[in-house]
Amino acid sequence: MTALENKKIEAPVKFSPEAQQKFEKILTQYDSKRSSLLPVLHLAQDEFGYCSDAVVEYVSQIMELSPAQVMEVVSFYTMYHRKPTGQNHFAFCMTLSCWMGGTHQLYKNFCARFGIKPGEVTPDGKFSVGKMECLGSCGTAPMLSVNETYYESMTPEKLNRLIESCRKGEPEVP
Amino acid sequence: MIKHTQHYKNIRPMYVDLTPQPGEKRLLMEHVQVPNIHTLPVYESKGGYQALKKVLESKMDRETLIKEVQGSAVRGRGGAGFPTGNKWNFVPKNTDKPHYLLCNADESEPGTFKDRVILEHLPHMMIEGMIIGSYAIQAARSYVYIRGEYTYATEIVDRAIQEAYKAGYLGKNILGSGFDHEMVVHRGAGAYICGEETGLISSLEGKKGWPKLKPPFPAVEGYLRCPTVVNNVETLACVPWIINHGAEAYAKIGTPKSTGTKMWSVSGDVTRPGVYEVENGIPFKDFLEKVCGGMKGGRKLKALIPGGSSAPIMTAEEAMSCTLDYESIASKGSMLGSGGMVVLDDSRDLVQVLKNLAEFYREESCGQCTPCREGTGWLEKILHSFTERQARREDLQLLKTTSQNMIGRTICVLADSIAMPVLSYLEKFPGEFENYLQGSSNTSSMSGRVKHNG
Numbered sequence: 001m002t003a004l005e006n007k008k009i010e011a012p013v014k015f016s017p018e019a020q021q022k023f024e025k026i027l028t029q030y031d032s033k034r035s036s037l038l039p040v041l042h043l044a045q046d047e048f049g050y051c052s053d054a055v056v057e058y059v060s061q062i063m064e065l066s067p068a069q070v071m072e073v074v075s076f077y078t079m080y081h082r083k084p085t086g087q088n089h090f091a092f093c094m095t096l097s098c099w100m101g102g103t104h105q106l107y108k109n110f111c112a113r114f115g116i117k118p119g120e121v122t123p124d125g126k127f128s129v130g131k132m133e134c135l136g137s138c139g140t141a142p143m144l145s146v147n148e149t150y151y152e153s154m155t156p157e158k159l160n161r162l163i164e165s166c167r168k169g170e171p172e173v174p
Numbered sequence: 175m176i177k178h179t180q181h182y183k184n185i186r187p188m189y190v191d192l193t194p195q196p197g198e199k200r201l202l203m204e205h206v207q208v209p210n211i212h213t214l215p216v217y218e219s220k221g222g223y224q225a226l227k228k229v230l231e232s233k234m235d236r237e238t239l240i241k242e243v244q245g246s247a248v249r250g251r252g253g254a255g256f257p258t259g260n261k262w263n264f265v266p267k268n269t270d271k272p273h274y275l276l277c278n279a280d281e282s283e284p285g286t287f288k289d290r291v292i293l294e295h296l297p298h299m300m301i302e303g304m305i306i307g308s309y310a311i312q313a314a315r316s317y318v319y320i321r322g323e324y325t326y327a328t329e330i331v332d333r334a335i336q337e338a339y340k341a342g343y344l345g346k347n348i349l350g351s352g353f354d355h356e357m358v359v360h361r362g363a364g365a366y367i368c369g370e371e372t373g374l375i376s377s378l379e380g381k382k383g384w385p386k387l388k389p390p391f392p393a394v395e396g397y398l399r400c401p402t403v404v405n406n407v408e409t410l411a412c413v414p415w416i417i418n419h420g421a422e423a424y425a426k427i428g429t430p431k432s433t434g435t436k437m438w439s440v441s442g443d444v445t446r447p448g449v450y451e452v453e454n455g456i457p458f459k460d461f462l463e464k465v466c467g468g469m470k471g472g473r474k475l476k477a478l479i480p481g482g483s484s485a486p487i488m489t490a491e492e493a494m495s496c497t498l499d500y501e502s503i504a505s506k507g508s509m510l511g512s513g514g515m516v517v518l519d520d521s522r523d524l525v526q527v528l529k530n531l532a533e534f535y536r537e538e539s540c541g542q543c544t545p546c547r548e549g550t551g552w553l554e555k556i557l558h559s560f561t562e563r564q565a566r567r568e569d570l571q572l573l574k575t576t577s578q579n580m581i582g583r584t585i586c587v588l589a590d591s592i593a594m595p596v597l598s599y600l601e602k603f604p605g606e607f608e609n610y611l612q613g614s615s616n617t618s619s620m621s622g623r624v625k626h627n628g
Contacts (some may be wrong), residue, residue: 029358031272031315032398036365037380042322063380076382076540078362079322095284096483096516097441099530133283133366133534134483135323138441138514139448140189148325152189174186 004085013058019047023062037073041080050081078132086121086128088166091145094131097138106142106159107131113163125169149174187294187326188287190448197464199427199453201415201435202364203407206295212330214337217298225341225417226302229309230351239310243413245421247433252278252369252406253482255500261403265311271400275308275316276378279331279407280362280369282321283482284534285514288437289407291449293327296411297334301357303410305343306417308355311403315356319374322363332359366538370586371404372396373540384542385586408437428454432499443470443519452508454499461498462517473519477603481511483531484591486598487524507598524606528599530555531546535592546589548581553596555568560610567611574600 015023026039040059041051048055051074060067074080092098092107111129114122121128137143140152144159151162151174165172192206205211205220211353229239244259265273277300281289292300300318308316318335322327335357338344346354365383367373372386375397396402412434416424427434432454438461441447445467452461462468462475469475478493479485485508488496492506503510516529536550554572559565577593584590600607 006384028521029356034380035378035398042361042363044516067560072382073380075364077322079364094530095534096479096530097285098347100442100518100522100527123401132323132364133537134282134286136281136290136321137188138516139439140289141441141447145323148323149185150188150326174189 013048013052013054015043015062019043033064037065038077039071041070041074044145045080050084051170052082072093083119083165084121086129087148087169088171089128089130091130091132091133091135092131093137093141093143093145095134098134101141102144103154106144106154106156109156110159110163126164146171183554185326188290190291191345191446192291192295192449195446195450195465195467197452197456198450199435199461200451201427201472202292202296202299202411202437203449203451206291212295212297212334213480214298214323214334214341217296221418222298222414223341224300226305226343227349228417229352230349231307233351236310236312239306239417242421243310243416244531246412246416247431248412248416248424249432249500250298251408251412251436251513253283253484253509254426255510258405258409258412261393261405262307264391264402265403266394269289269401272315272398272399273310273311274397274402275304275313275375276371276397276402277304277318277402277410278322278371278374278404278405279318279324279327280316280374281324281407281512282366282369283512283514284531285441285479285516286439286482286512287441288439288449288513290324290327291437292407292411293324294330297331298338299411299414300407301331301334301338302343303413304357305338305348306357306413307403307405307410309351311351311401313403314354316357317358317360317378319360319362319378321368321369322361327530328340328359328361335359337339343481348480353572365540366534367540367586367588370588373586374404375402384540385588387585429497429499429501431501436498436510438498438513438515440466440515440517442515442517443473443522444468444517444595445470452498455497457497459494466517469517469519471519473521475517476520476522477518477524479514479516479595482514483516483534484587484595485511486594487602489602516536524599524603525557525560525610528596529554529561531595532557532592539588543584543589545580545583547577549589550592552576553592560607563610565607565610568610570600570607 022043026036030036044055044059056070057067060070092103114127116129118130137152142154143152162172210216211228240259241264248258304316340621344355344357362368368377368383370385373383377383400562428434435451435453437451439449450465475490478488480503488506496502496506500510533552536554539546539550543549556569577596580589580593
């Protein structure tokens with residue numbers, strides 16, 4: 001990412017009034033302010049797309065924590081993204097039952113098809129890819145999630161259909 | 175700003191057939207197929223919240239309540255199998271500090287997806303159990319710590335909690351008992367270690383999910399250093415049944431030491447993968463044939479991972495001669511664990527299977543303790559050298575000593591959760607490793623080219 005792009009993203013980091021309202025509600029649900037950090041980061045990621053340095057800085061201010069305290073949490077959990085993802089983030093479950101069901105092949109084909117690996121986005125901004133550990137769908141293996149939706153019992157054909165539907169901006173109903 | 179394409183978030187529950195199979199005994203899942211059982215009116219029409227009424231309207235004495243749960247001998251269904259009533263009883267009776275009940279819905283053990291069925295279909299059963307548990311330990315607040323990826327389940331549980339508030343089962347002065355209780359859904363963010371109870375507590379405190387040294391145990395010093403009970407989803411869902419039917423009725427089901435039923439999630443090489451509830455103590459052989467429809471494609475059973483990937487592996491002979499209860503599985507050197515059963519047929523390469531698991535544990539080690547942080551990486555690298563046919567004969571010993579040096583030397587049991595399986599694969603399936611040693615070159619194992627994220 002260039003410095004210029006970075007600046008563009010950093011400029012408007014502030015919760016919208018709706019997000020601010022949600023933030024204040026979250027704070028009431030815990031007996032310590034810091035306990036709200038995970039939900040607040042989820043909220044911030046929904047709002048700003050990913051956890052950039054500016055977002056980490058902003059969250060640290062509103063949570064009265066140091067940026068380092070926020071950063072150690074952001075970097076610890078896999079669901080917080082430090083880089084922008086594509087409009088359709090394909091996360092493949094790579095653990096035992098899905099692996100036995102052939103998920104590595106689906107993953108490899110996906111990466112080869114778009115020429116991307118984890119952390120990268122296709123030039124049109126539409127697709128990115130990630131490897132996930134067990135997502136709790138072992139009985140319907142192999143599976144993957146796109147953004148936050150589970151797609152279970154996948155086959156190469158189903159994956160192709162899903163990719164095409166995402167490309168058109170109308171993702172298939174799982 | 176990146177805006178995601180609209181996906182059909184929270185669209186539907188898991189694609190798994192919940193039709194009862196012959197051989198099942200359903201206490202929790204009795205009504206799982208009733209349409210809209212996840213909503214309050216339907217749950218109530220099937221006897222829901224009767225147990226809570228029984229407890230609160232009679233203002234049941236807390237000690238009596240705990241004794242009842244102790245009498246049922248129900249054990250933790252998350253993995254450790256600790257008696258639930260005893261856990262509740264450890265909470266100090268006279269402290270000024272607030273008490274908390276945490277429901278562990280961070281289901282992440284590979285092979286395990288049974289809590290998802292409760293969360294998606296029977297959230298009120300879990301919530302009812304949580305309110306009763308909270309009353310027993312005098313907790314004014316409880317949290318459902320649910321893994322971040324379970325978005326559909328989170329939505330369902332959240333709605334169920336709102337329904338319970340509206341109906342007066344949560345909030346102030348519940349059912350006129352004078353008991354106040356708040357319940358909140360808390361989403362995790364993707365970390366296996368947060369399913370470990372003290373890791374879960376750290377995570378709920380807004381930190382990375384580093385487990386804490388025990389003692390002090392959470393019952394004395396847990397969330398925000400206050401007395402805290404952490405119970406699994408399935409464990410809490412057992413509570414209403416126990417209160418409704420009595421401890422004795424529950425204890426009559428199953429075996430003397432493994433009372434009641436257990437929900438098993440079955441995946442791998444079986445005809446019908448899925449979630450099944452059976453009486454504890456039934457033979458695995460019957461379970462496989464009757465409930466799961468036998469081996470897929472008529473193949474032969476090679477090995478069984480009975481209770482999630484942390485459970486040491488069992489040979490086909492051991493599996494076929496064991497019954498599904500804590501003691502019988504333990505007698506074969508494994509554990510019932512979470513009930514995440516992975517069935518492996520004779521076409522499976524167990525060194526590859528083990529390597530896949532080692533990758534998982536290396537990825538999920540929280541990095542706090544050296545034996546685990548380094549050991550999981552070493553195990554992965556050594557196993558990689560086997561699958562790349564670069565292992566030396568002495569690497570068998572290296573796998574063994576590395577594992578032995580991980581066990582019991584860390585704050586939590588994540589290290590043991592891969593070290594124990596490694597030892598079990600080495601002991602029970604030496605031939606699988608031997609296949610990779612035949613004709614291998616003599617390259618040092620530690621130079622194995624391990625590719626991460628590739």
